[in-house]
Amino acid sequence: METKVVVIEEKNIDNKAKEELVKAGEIIRNGGLVAFPTETVYGLGGDALNPESSKKIYAAKGRPSDNPLIVHVANMEDLSKIVKEVPEAAKKLADAFWPGPLTMIMNKNDKVPYETTGGLDTVAIRMPNNEIALELIRQSGGYIAAPSANTSGRPSPTVARYCVEDLSGKIEMIIDGGQVGIGLESTIVDLTAEVPMILRPGYITADMLKEVLGEISIDRTIIDSTSTQKPKAPGMKYRHYAPKGSLMIVEGPQDKVVSYINEKTKEALLQGKRVGIIGTDATKALYNEGIIKSVGNRDDEKTIAHELFKVLREFDDENVDVMFSESFDDSGIGQAIMNRLLKAAGHNVTVL
Ligand code: TXA
Numbered sequence: 163m164e165t166k167v168v169v170i171e172e173k174n175i176d177n178k179a180k181e182e183l184v185k186a187g188e189i190i191r192n193g194g195l196v197a198f199p200t201e202t203v204y205g206l207g208g209d210a211l212n213p214e215s216s217k218k219i220y221a222a223k224g225r226p227s228d229n230p231l232i233v234h235v236a237n238m239e240d241l242s243k244i245v246k247e248v249p250e251a252a253k254k255l256a257d258a259f260w261p262g263p264l265t266m267i268m269n270k271n272d273k274v275p276y277e278t279t280g281g282l283d284t285v286a287i288r289m290p291n292n293e294i295a296l297e298l299i300r301q302s303g304g305y306i307a308a309p310s311a312n313t314s315g316r317p318s319p320t321v322a323r324y325c326v327e328d329l330s331g332k333i334e335m336i337i338d339g340g341q342v343g344i345g346l347e348s349t350i351v352d353l354t355a356e357v358p359m360i361l362r363p364g365y366i367t368a369d370m371l372k373e374v375l376g377e378i379s380i381d382r383t384i385i386d387s388t389s390t391q392k393p394k395a396p397g398m399k400y401r402h403y404a405p406k407g408s409l410m411i412v413e414g415p416q417d418k419v420v421s422y423i424n425e426k427t428k429e430a431l432l433q434g435k436r437v438g439i440i441g442t443d444a445t446k447a448l449y450n451e452g453i454i455k456s457v458g459n460r461d462d463e464k465t466i467a468h469e470l471f472k473v474l475r476e477f478d479d480e481n482v483d484v485m486f487s488e489s490f491d492d493s494g495i496g497q498a499i500m501n502r503l504l505k506a507a508g509h510n511v512t513v514l
């Protein structure tokens with residue numbers, strides 16, 4: 163299959179862009195697949211109410227079919243048509259954070275096929291904060307099932323070229339809307355639990371949710387790497403975001419971390435390995451050898467969220483064998499950053 167790539171600027175959806183989005187919507191309504199930008203990461207979209215589309219999504223990603231998809235909507239009325247009821251908590255959270263990087267889990271009704279929910283009676287739903295995505299949802303009939311637009315197990319794409327790399331030839335269209343704003347997938351909160359529970363940390367933090375709901379819990383398995391329990395979001399059990407090379411996170415006082423990484427880099431280079439270092443703006447100049455990248459500024463963790471997956475992908479492009487990364491503060495959005503980084507590293511952490 164030939165994959166058409168179209169470029170659309172979110173800030174400038176002119177008539178030509180509109181036409182492309184109408185065509186993209188037709189593709190989805192006819193059971194085809196389109197990758198598109200959201201504010202979090204790129205999504206691989208198909209008609210959420212068509213079981214055949216969901217099957218195609220799993221096939222294109224090489225994803226296990228017990229791992230449910232997120233349904234993307236463009237307005238609250240459409241939400242109410244696919245769930246048993248819209249819980250009070252969902253209304254409050256939607257008021258506060260939609261459109262935005264928050265996914266809510268509710269009880270589904272019969273309109274949503276089990277192929278989309280991986281056999282579950284619940285459905286994950288979000289309204290993305292991106293004009294291209296919202297217009298595409300409207301053009302597609304209102305419901306787009308979209309996992310991140312990467313081959314299963316690879317870091318989520320935050321720029322279109324990585325959708326092209328993973329999905330070219332497998333889907334009908336890729337919409338290139340530039341680098342996404344946030345860079346990490348949405349926060350997932352389960353509203354079917356007695357106390358709403360965070361199943362995946364993201365840009366909307368526990369504190370932000372607590373402010374709206376009063377009470378919030380968190381699935382311990384996603385923050386405690388020693389937990390042997392199964393995470394509640396099926397997708398969180400897979401080794402995700404895995405770069406091709408091995409990755410070690412080094413934690414400790416900055417000067418010790420820098421000298422340890424410099425030492426380990428020297429050793430690996432002597433063994434003929436290609437080495438990548440994930441540092442920050444403040445430490446980048448302190449590393450001596452290897453391919454050194456800054457992932458952002460510690461004082462503004464959003465910059466780190468924005469760059470993390472891109473940096474991991476760039477190291478894949480450069481065929482590094484070994485990567486060393488600094489560790490980050492585990493509070494606020496740092497919780498999401500560390501959750502993704504720990505998964506990318508397969509929980510390989512050295513504490514100094
Ligand atoms: O930001 C995002 O959420 C992006 C963009 C494209 O919207 N999408 C995304 O989808 O990250 P995906 O498929 O890569 O991750 C969806 C996660 C998986 O871990 C899945 O197991 C979980 O959501 N999930 C979906 N439906 C669920 C349900 N009914 N119950 C529990 N977990 C669910």
Ligand code: MG
Nearest residue numbers: 309310318347
């Ligand atoms: Mg994903």
